[in-house]
Amino acid sequence: MxxxxKLKAFKNNEISKINEVVAQYSPLLFCVVQSILKERGSSEDIEECVADVFIYLWQYPDYFDSKRGTLKNYLCLIAKSKALDQYRKLSKVQNVHIPLELIAEEEIAMSTSFFSANFSPILMNFEYEDLYKVLDMISPNDKEILLRRYVGGEKPAHIAKDLGVPTRSIVNNLYHSKNKLKLLIMSGGKL
Structure with a gap:
């Protein structure tokens, strides 16, 4: 198929075909989720995340764009995002530091809490690979703070405590970094 x-099966609620898709991708998605939740979550938490991926696809089948990648990669990306959300929930502490190596380039590009809210009109014709290249143009410290705040979901106070600086410095850094990113994006990567 x-x-x-596969997408048509989800749009039309074709249960037998949906079951085929679930059977095909579940083992892979289970591995993706397990790699993130292995120390925090139970097997039930992992299974719930995998199920959430298919529910998401069933609810929003039109969000998948075959021009950007394969369905397999898209489902893995959703699984990783759901697992990171579950990781935060299971930590029972709002300010959990998620290691940056757990955050994929694709997740940064899809992060609706930051990029869509702050750059949606600008990003209409912007490729996500270019977005990651633009992120690499800012200082590593600024990039880390942006990713920890808007992709990792950490509060400025927690980032400030980790880095040993005042919270106001982090807030100011976020403001200036967002403006710098907007300029870089609008200028096609040139300041």
């Missing part, structure tokens, strides 16, 4: 048929 090709990707178009």
């Amino acid at each position: 090709n990707e178009t048929r």
Whole structure:
């Protein structure tokens, strides 16, 4: 079954075909989620995340864009995002530091809490690979703070405590880094 048929099965609630898709991708998604939740979550938490991926696809099948990648990669990306959300929930502490190596380039590009809210009109014709290149143009310290805040979901106070600086410095850094990113994006990567 090709990707178009798989998506059509979700759009049309074709249970037998949906079950085929679930059977095909569940082992892979289980591994993706388990790699993030292995120390914090139970097998039930992992299974719940995998189920949430398919529920998300069922609710929003039109969000998948075959021009950006395969269905397999898209489902893995959603699984990683759901697992990171679950990781935060299971930590029972709002200010959990998620190691940056757990955050993929694709997740940064999809982070609706930051990029869509702050750059949606600008990003309309902007490729996500270019977005990651622009992120690499800012200082590593600024990039870390942006990612920890807007992708990792950490509070400025927690980031400030970790870095040993005042919270106001982090807030100011976020403001200036967002403006710098907007300029870089609008200028096509040139300041």
